[in-house]
Amino acid sequence: MREKPKVVILACQQALPDPEPLLQALEAAGLTARAVPEPCSSKIEAFHLLRILAVEADCVRVLACPEDACLLKEGSCRLGRRLKHAQEYLQEIGLEPERLEVTRLNPGEAVDLPRLAADLAGVALTLGLNPGRRRVQEKEPQK
Amino acid sequence: MIVGTRKPLAEIQGMVAGARRLLVAGCDTCVAECVAGGRREVAELSAALMMASRMAGRQVEIREASVDRQCIHEFLLEVVEAAQGAEAVLSLACGAGVQALAARLPHLPVFPALNTQFIGETAERGLWLENCRGCGDCLLGLTGGICPISRCAKSLLNGPCGGAVGGLCEINKAKKFDPEVPCAWLQIYDRLSALGQLERLTVLAPPKDWSRGEAGGPRRVLRPDQRP
Known part of the structure; x- marks a missing residue:
């Protein structure tokens, strides 16, 4: 059976408190999806993004608040810089930086889930499987 | 503190190209402060190297370790232990740390992942200035x-x-x-x-x-x- 691209969503709880409907929409679009709730996008480090790509994901999407609406003031802004740093690593490797992206959602406002899911699915299906990702037959690295 | 910056990934890949089991070793003091060689940067570089090696069709087993000071032999025991079974070590310490680690691992190649720049201070977040030449x-x-x-x-x-x-x-x-x-x-x-x-x-x-x-x-x- 052909492997479905996997998307991991890192969702700021202010931007998207319940990512479950989004996961369902992504799976309906032909993807495998997992969500990691985050108290704020500022908690996401560059190494988290790269590790997720190396270990399990074909694409990672951070759902964060707009920079001027972050609960922790600078959190969303810092996330943007860290994401850029991680994207630079991908460029050095020769992977598409679009595999790591952020979508800004206004906290407290209704999210257009079909549109968000279509955008995510479009990117993931266009990019396809991540050639740098660990495949099932590969053993776990030792820490 | 000692300020360093990461080498380009292509240069690092070239150094460790032959190794199938690699230890990536960080130093959690100076080079962690300048966001170049602490445990976070070890994790970033390891993930990047893992992906790059798979894309090149090679399987590389990467271990990670980090100690407070690679330049002091007593601190190196954890890294030396983690290096058992490795074919090469990539150190994210300053030049002094790389050499101290190499002295403890006489039979393993130890490569620098950073370019050591200068003795400096953190002037602002993200800005490090040289302010001592050690004259x-x-x-x-x-x-x-x-x-x-x-x-x-x-x-x-x-x-x-x-x-x-x-x-x-x-x-x-x-x-x-x-x-x-x-x-x-x-x-x-x-x-x-x-x-x-x-x-x-x-x-x-x-x-x-x-x-x-x-x-x-x-x-x-x-x-x-x-x-x-």
Whole structure:
């Protein structure tokens, strides 16, 4: 059976408190999806993004608040810089930086889930499987 | 602290190309402060190398370890243990740390992942400035705590040179700096003025004995009271 691209969503709880409907929409679009709730996008480090790509994901999407609406003031802004740093690593490797992206959602406002899911699915299906990702037959690295 | 920056990934990949089992070793003091070689950066680099090796069709087993100071042998035990079974070690420490680790691992190649830059301070978040050359004959007591050797582009002992404009060093005309480089001697003047010690500037500094610095060959400090 052909492997479905996997998307991991890192969702700021202010931007998207319940990512479950989004996961369902992504799976309906032909993807495998997992969500990691985050108290704020500022908690996401560059190494988290790269590790997720190396270990399990074909694409990672951070759902964060707009920079001027972050609960922790600078959190969303810092996330943007860290994401850029991680994207630079991908460029050095020769992977598409679009595999790591952020979508800004206004906290407290209704999210257009079909549109968000279509955008995510479009990117993931266009990019396809991540050639740098660990495949099932590969053993776990030792820490 | 020692400030370093990561080497380009292609250079790192070239160094460790033959290794199928690799240890990536961080140092959690100076180079962690400058966001180049601490455990976070070890995790970033390891993930990147894992992906890059898979894309090249090679399977590389990567372990990660990080210690407080790679330049002190007592701290290295954890890294030495983690290196068992590895075919190569990639160290994210400064040059001193890389060499100390290599001395503890005589049968393993130890490669530097960083370019060690200078002794410096964290001036602002994301900005590190060189402010000590380790010249072996510190003048800070005479210059109000501002080092003319490292912070003056010409390392003048009797400055300023006359090229400063608007408080900025003339090196800004030759090269783009952001933020711009201030004239260290004007900073020294302002500092001594604030301390009420401007008369210090009337004393000409004699030629400096550079043999106490790197011009004098490999340096060492020997403390008989600390020897075993």
